[in-house]
Amino acid sequence: MNSSLLSLSNVTKRFASHQAVDSASLEVVAGDAIVILGPSGCGKTTLLRLIAGLEVPDSGEIWLAGAQAAGAGRSMMPAHERGIGFVFQDLALWPHLTVQRNLNFVLESVKMPRADRAARALEALKLVRIEQLSSRYPHQLSGGEQQRVALARALVGQPRVLLLDEPFSSLDPELRDALRSELARLQRTLQVTTVYVTHDQGDAAILADRVIEMRAGRIVAVNDTKRKEQGA
């Protein structure tokens, strides 16, 4: 359809009487770091779930890497075929699996050869600096360590697009700043296309090439940030 890696065209989603997303259109090119900013309940999480394939739009189209992923009322590409890495707000680490096996589940699912899995998992854990925690279970980790595991799990499958749903919202300010900087470093290192949802202006300043503001389900403004202008 066009050269965008991710494209949303007039996407709408309604839950009962609540208009969650209203005619949202968006173009994301490879390597972009987008921050979607808005108050609670403005539809930003729903937009992320539509991109991931966890919801189906009522109308409009979603395109991924030149292929239509979803149209009005139907999904052409199931979630697991979209090449998405997703960091959930509550992290959703699988409690019955160790850190290593949380990552292995992803690698097995993307059909990575068995021989390469350990090295890839270690690489991802090193990226977020928790390689020593691979044999721990999620409940044995601190909040910050869990965030890093969630990030490693989202990155280990080398996704086309990394989606983050307010992943640092429950952390204390100090840890939040540290992890935000860490994520910015990863973006620069990996050049991964990122869509990050938040209600915090501070996140946008550090993480975004472009800030998209949402209100009541609608995209009301799109702004390039200093980071992009400076080519950071």
Next chain:
Amino acid sequence: MWRWQSSRTAVVGAAIVVFVVCCVLPVGYLLTVSLSSVEAFSALLLDARQRQLLYNTALLGTGTALLATAIGAPLGIALARIALPRKAILRLALAAPVLLPPYIVGLAWTYLGSSRGWLATLAGHDLLSAWTYSLPAAIVVLSVVFYPLSMLATEVAMRRIDGRLEEAALVVAPPGRVLSHITLPLAAPGVFAAALVIFVLAVSEFGVPGLLRVRVYTTEVFTAFAALYDFTRAILLAVPLLLLCLIVAVLAAALLGDRLVITRRSAGTRPALFDEWQRPATLGAFVVLTVALVLPLAILVSEAMAAQSISAVLAGSGRAIVNSLVLATAGATAVVGVAVWLGYARARTAGRMGQGADILFVVLFAVPSTIVGVGLILLWNRPGPFGAVYGTDVMLLLGYLARFVPVAALALAASARYVPVSHEEAAAVSGAGWLRIMWGIVLPQIRLGLAAAWVVAFVLACGELGVSILVAPPGEATLPIRVYTIIANTPSSHVAALALLQTAVIFVPLAALGAAMSFREAR
């Protein structure tokens, strides 16, 4: 805060005394008596006949647990994760067989499979009679009765799983892989615990093995006591069964942990993982419903139609019907009257003491009915004031208390957990005493739980056979005893009609409860 002089201590203490006397003492006393004759016990165990008994009992329990889980777990998954049509009604209908007395389903089975039964008539020749009265048949019948336990436990376990965990997997893996690697492992403890409970209930069952002529411990205990009048042998036979049930029940309770009384659903979304399987799942649910509920009832109706008149059926059974209704009503009221305080106390007790109480409740509920019966006789059949009670209908009430207080206490503990402690504290600081707080604040908030506990206790009491048949006074009978004892020498149409009457007695209050719950949900 607990204080010795408070009304709370007096009321809960009284409930604990009743619980100990009715539920703990019979089993404890039986164990004590049997352990005092260790030599006879070990001699009994070496007997090849007893080893066969143990084998049959273990096979009945294992086979039923496996088959019931194989039927129930997929239904639980479907109820939790697939948008089935009219799900609330479907769930209620699928759960109904567990409330039927098992011997009623067994009775329908004998009418279906005997040499002149339904299947033989339809096929024009004998198909099933060779194994109508067999161990595999008992496994099938008990699985049909107990699969709802696995279904409901699986559904609850699935609903407790945070949907985000599955969504996080769905982003990288197809639904089948998400189910096998994420959902099922997380739900496994609940499913496994339900299988253990089914094992215990199956090896504790008396009516179905008795009806289908399968030799297991429960039937041998009954035969030793009621036919051979060999009380020592009955006690000794009860011990291996009791130990087996206690071990498995402790394991199940430990697996479930705090989940026995905390039934809150998890936060997060419920991904519709398998909506594309809606049609086959619906079809499967209706097949199970037909086999487990519609077919047995249809067979009984068909048999009953041959009865010449309703008065002929009721002749001789009127007293048993009235007895059943009166005793089940009184029994359910007494059970709830004791269990509500125990449940409240459990809900307000945290830590190991609370978990210990859960294990005790589960273990006591798992004690086979014939063993409870023998324990009650041991305890109450003696000179003095105890003897005055023995030989009266009070023994039946004691039997209901012994069997159903533990499960009612667990259910009411789960209800009481939903009432925040702060509600009581707010009433206390405004000057209300504990009884007033319970009457005005706590009990009104758990009234639906109380109603449900009463109805379940009533239904269970109506169908109770194992204890009743042992402790009922001479000449007195409840409907289950009447049906069970006339099977051999009464026209099948009369037996089927009485079984149907008993089914109606069970389903009418259930339907009323279902309607009350629907009304509340609609509001």
